[in-house]
Amino acid sequence: MTKTLSLLVAAIALGLSTGNSLAAVSAEQASALKNQLTPLGAEKAGNAAGSIPAWGGGLTKAPAGYQGPGSHHADPFAAEKPLFTISKANLAQYQANLTAGQIALINTYPDSFRMPVYPSHRSGAAPQWVYDNTFANATSAKLLDGGNGFSDAYGGTPFPLPQSGVEALWNHIARYRGTYLVRRSSEAGVQSNGNKSVVTSRDEALFNFYEPKGSYAGLNNTLFNYMAFNTAPARLAGGGVLVHETLDQVKEPRQAWAYSAGQRRVRRAPTVAYDTPVESVDGMRTVDDTDMFNGSPDRYSWKLLGKREVYIPYNNYRLGTPGVKYDQLLTPGHINPDYTRYELHRVWVVEGTLKPGMRHVYSKRVLFLDEDSWGAAVVDQYDGRGDLWRVSQAFLKNYYELPTVWTALDTYHDLQSRTYSVLGLDSEERGTVDFAQPSPGDGGFTPAAMRRKASR
Template structure:
């Protein structure tokens, strides 16, 4: 069970009441997706001083030295040098472009944590069919009652012109990451003294929502299926997890099954949702921390706070370079800044505050969503006293073989305990995510299929 995603005039900063539903935008409003906005709803134009350039289509083809599906992605920006580096000593000059969590990291680790800032490349891109579906979604997609899902949407961004925080959140949850993928990667929990535990697994996922031949109406409330098996360490090898990710998890909670290698049995897993600690990384993140945020939004009131220009992790190809060893990358307190890259990008700011009567370890979480991909790049999380507690960062890059923007790896920091965990490590693996394999269909993600794969 180790592993389980503009128009400022439309950015209405209101919480979404549980009894409301949200209507789609008009055809006239949607027209901006073909003029001043990108096909996914970002601003095409550069910012005022040009430090964020105009979007001109992003990266849509691999570079010449790319070795093919499943291989590590060469860095198309390898020749770039940092423009400057932010540290605790100079961070006051840059606080307008930092999140409270990033300031917290700089303050917690003043001698070692740094933010190397590079020239901004708006590399975000997606296939044309995703753009076409997104345009259709703008005038058809509707939130389900309470904001616990959406209807009348095809495989694309559901709400490219978001009118509420929960719509923007669903854009993150349902963002494009291919249709079927296979990968081998590791995750690690790193203690205050630098001691770490690494778990490696073989994973696959089928994103039903992004079946190019289908639409939401045929999905039976299922967004995606996931299956993963541990390959190391020896004490965990063979154990696995199967998840059927439902859309409306209030109506139908996600279904999960665990495979016990010693007993050779598949059993229904206990709750794999919300604030349940993830055992593989010593409980250093919650289940719904994974992928920056996942699962049902129902425990929070979500507000869309508008846009900001923030230094976020972007175009992080160096992290996955096969020459980078985990021991070099996983340093005490945080990953080694020498291998990271930040750029100035516009982000949507979405704030979730815990509803009265609801339970969660976080009283508030604030997500910073990359405008070009809708992926959360940074998330700040607050404890029951309202104090900043945990900070998550997704080190984004363009998987140009599709193309799509997704994370090279994710980090989850506990500022109070001085611990962190990392998910998505693959520099020591034979390759990276493989999006080219033929899909096994629904039949490849059943308890029976899990048993068969485990016995191979």
Template sequence: MLKKHTLMGAAIALALSAGSVMAAVSSQEAAKLGASLTPFGAEKAGNADGSIPAWTGGITRAPAGYQGNSSHHVDPFPQDKPLFTITKANLEQYKDKLSAGQIALFNAYPDTFNMPIYPTRRSGSAPQWVYDNSIKNASTAKLLDGGNGFADAYGGIPFPIPQSGVEALWNHIVRYRGSHIVRRSAEVAVQRNGAFSPVVTEQEALFRYYDPKGSFADLNNILFYYLSFTKSPARLAGSAALVHETLDQVKEQRQAWGYSAGQRRVRRAPNLAYDTPISASEGLRTADDTDMFNGAPDRYDWKLLGKKELYIPYNNYKISSPQVKYKDVLQVGHINPQLTRNELHRVWVVEGTLKPGARHIYSKRTLYLDEDSWQAAVVDQYDGRNELWRVSVAYLKNYYDLPTTWSAMEVFHDLQGRRYHVQNLDSEEPTTVDFSQPIPADSAFTPAALRRRGTR
């Protein structure tokens, strides 16, 4: 099922007193970027039978009817129809292009779960300055401290020609999602009987790694700032949270603060990392499940297993259409398959195995990273008995107003509990992500600023 991965550049490990540094690829290898490879390192060519087309630049302009900044996205492929639908009945025919977690969902919900398969549209795109930086990074970026951080890369994919699993993982962690975003969305924990109660928040993030006027030297180990203000339900409204996301979280752990509307006080939050359960998900998502994977990679041994062709959610515009209600999306066991779109794409396969002596509720995680964007589309997670436990699925689309490929929503399935958690529902919200707001100063993301804004 997996093609043997041919390393595109010699991996040179330099032994240092405090760990190791992995060298960047040669200039000859980097020259493939923008030629036979896309600027992000994907294969430009399609596959042998044409079911995956060549990449020709992706979506370069918004489709007709799009209303502009922060408005819900118009489907750029409204005439596309499913080629076929994978069901439990024909699952055997397609198992070689599905992950273990996807197969488990068919087995868990044989009568209701299915995957409509559409023509593959390689819609992934990004601004030219991000492409230019990614090409530059290929010849300069280096892993530091055993993979807990990197250096000499900025404003683009750090390792577009990855030589190891941890390099590929960093590509996902710091993939492009704009410089400054504001969004309003809901998250829900869906019970076994389908019951749910949305929690609506307004979020703001400043991605310092993608400040067009910045540099790696300016980061001071801070990748981004994140703010979240709860709007409903009434019992939670007014609370807020602030996060300073660090690059090397072993050297300097993530910092977080919470604001209590009742007490009007800001307090430092406990260490929010690794397998800390997230309360808003009712324990269905860990801290490092968020964003499909985030935070320090140090508790796992990461292997780059190569590439394979996989059916993954792609170009999912219907699911976030303002014509769709949350009750239409959220069903017993899983979201409504008829609102989803899946396509055949090449993905990088990265496997993380828990290190001896390390602690985490997951003994193994397998990530499937879209080659055109480095966004994790599917993640399979195993329990301490090495049995498949949880499956995370990101429903990707191109935010062509930026542009970037990112998830329209993310779903976290607990196969044993038969419950699931959804983040970034926004079809019932008046707006979606707004990338157009001016980039604020760092001072807008301090505990003092949280206190001022939390009292409004």
């Protein structure tokens, strides 16, 4: 079960999921996407203080030194130095632009946790066809089944002008991350004393919603297909998982199959969702923590609280520097601040409160969504007593070969046990995510295909 869950959760990290039918915005409202707003719905203008610049199209070309698809990313901002560093010593000066979780991390690790703040670059960008689909989605996309799914949207942001919390949440879950990808990366769990366990896997994903010729969401209730095999350590090598992710997971739960290397058999795996603990990292996070939030939104009431200016992880290319050892990154308590980068950005704030009669270990979760990409950069999670318990951060960067903003790696902190886990480590690998491989189509993600690939 531990082997299967480790890979299954990695599948969810790549996933999408979506929220009685509501009317889309008017054509007049949507016209804002052509002028004062960016094509994905962010404010084009910078802030009054000048600390957040205007959006000028984002980062759409690779800098010098980039070796091509699948290679580690050259850092377009490598020459920059921090403007200042937020720490326990100056927390009071900057805490108005921090989340409760970030403040808690500084107070929990006052001698070591710090946030190097760099000049802000609005590098968020996407292909023109994603912009075109997003503009069409603004006047056509509809929430279904109380928010458990959406329809009449093609590959793009479904709700660029969100009218509710659940719409904004779906923008995060259904954000663009390419159409087909392969990668090799590692997941690690780090104990309070610094001891760590690392599991490496090779995975691939087909984002059906972003197939250029795909049908609109809600037509077939399929969002993506995913397959992965463990490659290390030796005791886990060869085990694999296959996932068919559904859109409305209340109506049709995600389907999964597991491959046993010892038995050379593919079997149906249990459905894993919501607050199932992730055993591969000793329960340091729940299944639906992965990718900052994934799966069905049905257990929470979601509110859109508006926007804030927050120091969030952004343009974090240094974390994937080739040759940087995981031992250098995975320090006790948190990842090494020498490799992190924070910038001031506007974020949408979405609050989920557990519905009466529903069960989950989190009574509340607050997501801070980058306005330029809709990716959640920080999530604060509260326990049943209402106390802040866990803090997640996505260290975002622009994959300029597409382009899109996605995470370099994700961290998940348990403030009570002082443990954390990391997903997406690849600095010890020969490369990073490769979006340029030819897609095998749905036929490459069947139990039979899984068996064939496992025997190679």
